[in-house]
Amino acid sequence: MKLQKNTLLALCSVLEFAAQPGRQLSTAEIAHKYGASAHHLAKVLGKLRGAGLVSAARGSGGGYRFSGNAKRVTLLDVIALFERIGAPRAAPRRAFERALDQVLAEIDETAKATFGSITLETLLKLARR
Amino acid sequence: MIHVNQIRGARRRDLAQVIEIDARITGLRKPAYWTGILRRYGGRSPGRFFLVAIEGNEVQGYAVGEVRDWEFGSPPCGWVFGLGVRPETRLRGTGTRLLEAMCAAFRRRRVEKVRTLLARDNALVLAFFRSQGMMAAPFIALERDL
Numbered sequence: 601m602k603l604q605k606n607t608l609l610a611l612c613s614v615l616e617f618a619a620q621p622g623r624q625l626s627t628a629e630i631a632h633k634y635g636a637s638a639h640h641l642a643k644v645l646g647k648l649r650g651a652g653l654v655s656a657a658r659g660s661g662g663g664y665r666f667s668g669n670a671k672r673v674t675l676l677d678v679i680a681l682f683e684r685i686g687a688p689r690a691a692p693r694r695a696f697e698r699a700l701d702q703v704l705a706e707i708d709e710t711a712k713a714t715f716g717s718i719t720l721e722t723l724l725k726l727a728r729r
Numbered sequence: 730m731i732h733v734n735q736i737r738g739a740r741r742r743d744l745a746q747v748i749e750i751d752a753r754i755t756g757l758r759k760p761a762y763w764t765g766i767l768r769r770y771g772g773r774s775p776g777r778f779f780l781v782a783i784e785g786n787e788v789q790g791y792a793v794g795e796v797r798d799w800e801f802g803s804p805p806c807g808w809v810f811g812l813g814v815r816p817e818t819r820l821r822g823t824g825t826r827l828l829e830a831m832c833a834a835f836r837r838r839r840v841e842k843v844r845t846l847l848a849r850d851n852a853l854v855l856a857f858f859r860s861q862g863m864m865a866a867p868f869i870a871l872e873r874d875l
Contacts, residue, residue: 729862
């Protein structure tokens with residue numbers, strides 16, 4: 601199971617914000633920590649902002665702060681903003697392809713259930729263990 | 730914030746409320762099933778537990794579990810196979826207290842692992858068990874049509 605670079609950056613960013621809900625963090629701070637370009641991260645944060653997970657902080661330094669509900673937002677909610685797990689594939693015609701497709705769909709369903717069952721708060725707890 | 734003031738073994742007089750809570754969650758009333766659960770898990774059977782969370786005189790939630798030995802080669806471990814909380818009193822720690830009490834009962838039986846099995850589309854209860862630190866077990870549940 602592999603997530604796209606953007607998705608991973610979004611997950612790490614939203615966790616950074618959720619871990620310190622009152623604090624505003626600058627794009628540069630997060631970009632530096634995760635080795636991403638500030639321009640790239642700004643696009644990712646723009647999507648998170650659009651989904652109401654972060655809000656732009658006013659005042660000196662700018663940046664963003666967490667505005668979601670860490671007890672309710674799941675990893676799947678964040679992932680779904682950037683990619684689709686189990687995106688429909690073209691209907692395979694050959695028997696082997698159809699059978700393989702069934703196995704891949706099974707893996708996708710398990711991945712979705714896993715991501716959908718882990719809230720940001722649960723992941724923060726896991727990281728602190 | 731925890732309001733439940735007692736976790737104890739289920740009694741016959743709790744059964745109607747347990748049936749009602751389960752019916753509200755699942756949409757199905759199963760009196761015969763719960764009567765059987767009380768008979769098999771409600772007494773002092775070693776390694777079997779049917780617990781209820783009480784607030785005032787009202788049952789707020791229930792949990793059912795047992796210690797299973799060497800199932801599919803696994804050393805004895807605790808299984809939680811039923812847990813429900815009144816929908817209107819969720820997010821008050823009732824489920825957490827029930828699971829803690831169940832885990833304490835398992836520990837007294839000297840088992841070191843607790844497991845459960847859930848439908849993968851049951852996001853609410855999956856998220857609850859995840860929030861309690863539970864991770865995927867090294868098993869895969871399989872089925873087929875008969």
